[in-house]
Amino acid sequence: NEINIDVARPKSIKVIEAARNKFSDLLFVTSQIDPKVDNPELKDLYRVGSICALKIIRKNDDGSLRAIILATKRARIREYYDSLSYPIVEVETIETQSSDFDEESLLLKDLIRKLGDYKRSFSNNINNIIVSRLNKGASSEEAIDLLSQLSNISFDKKQELLEEIDNSQRIRKLTNYLSIDILENEIENEINKKVRESIDKNQREFVLREKCVQ
Numbered sequence: 001n002e003i004n005i006d007v008a009r010p011k012s013i014k015v016i017e018a019a020r021n022k023f024s025d026l027l028f029v030t031s032q033i034d035p036k037v038d039n040p041e042l043k044d045l046y047r048v049g050s051i052c053a054l055k056i057i058r059k060n061d062d063g064s065l066r067a068i069i070l071a072t073k074r075a076r077i078r079e080y081y082d083s084l085s086y087p088i089v090e091v092e093t094i095e096t097q098s099s100d101f102d103e104e105s106l107l108l109k110d111l112i113r114k115l116g117d118y119k120r121s122f123s124n125n126i127n128n129i130i131v132s133r134l135n136k137g138a139s140s141e142e143a144i145d146l147l148s149q150l151s152n153i154s155f156d157k158k159q160e161l162l163e164e165i166d167n168s169q170r171i172r173k174l175t176n177y178l179s180i181d182i183l184e185n186e187i188e189n190e191i192n193k194k195v196r197e198s199i200d201k202n203q204r205e206f207v208l209r210e211k212c213v214q
Contacts (some may be wrong), residue, residue, distance in 0.1 A: 003149070004067075008063075012086075013065055015086045026054070030050075042082075050075065055068040101167060106170060107171040121186065140171075144161065151177075153178070
């Protein structure tokens with residue numbers, strides 16, 4: 001899945017440049033546990049991330065970079081070397097485990113049905129995108145990665161899905177997360193509806209009182 005990223009920190013810019021010039025356009029991308037940390041060390045990073053291929057780099061007027069990267073494989077940090085110029089990591093790839101193909105197929109069908117509810121709740125076409133990818137031969141693992149990226153679930157939940165090895169468990173968790181999102185959105189919409197109705201009622205009563213005074 002292609003991702004657009006903005007890169008502004010000097011060390012991060014050097015990582016992008018090194019990937020292009022020294023490491024065949026490959027880099028390891030992971031997230032910070034606390035995004036407010038300006039100079040993250042190993043303890044500030046999630047160990048699981050993605051090996052990515054660097055596709056396009058564009059330099060912005062302020063010196064920062066806009067890059068397009070393609071996530072190719074999940075991986076885990078084994079060794080971390082923080083050199084003077086930029087950090088270097090050794091990683092091991094994470095192989096997804098599929099223990100029961102029939103169960104996985106049923107879970108995937110349930111997930112796709114849930115996407116219909118998700119579309120109605122959030123008014124987006126995310127289910128059409130996922131079904132189209134699957135029809136074009138994408139694996140369930142690739143579909144889950146894309147759905148995690150496109151959905152509104154929290155970052156912590158996305159990281160948990162990234163770290164999960166068992167594919168059936170990934171589908172179960174994602175289906176559950178979408179169900180929770182749908183429920184929370186319905187509750188929020190109902191609250192907003194009642195607030196609007198209350199405001200409208202108060203406004204009508206105010207107008208009537210004003211007319212009575214006149």
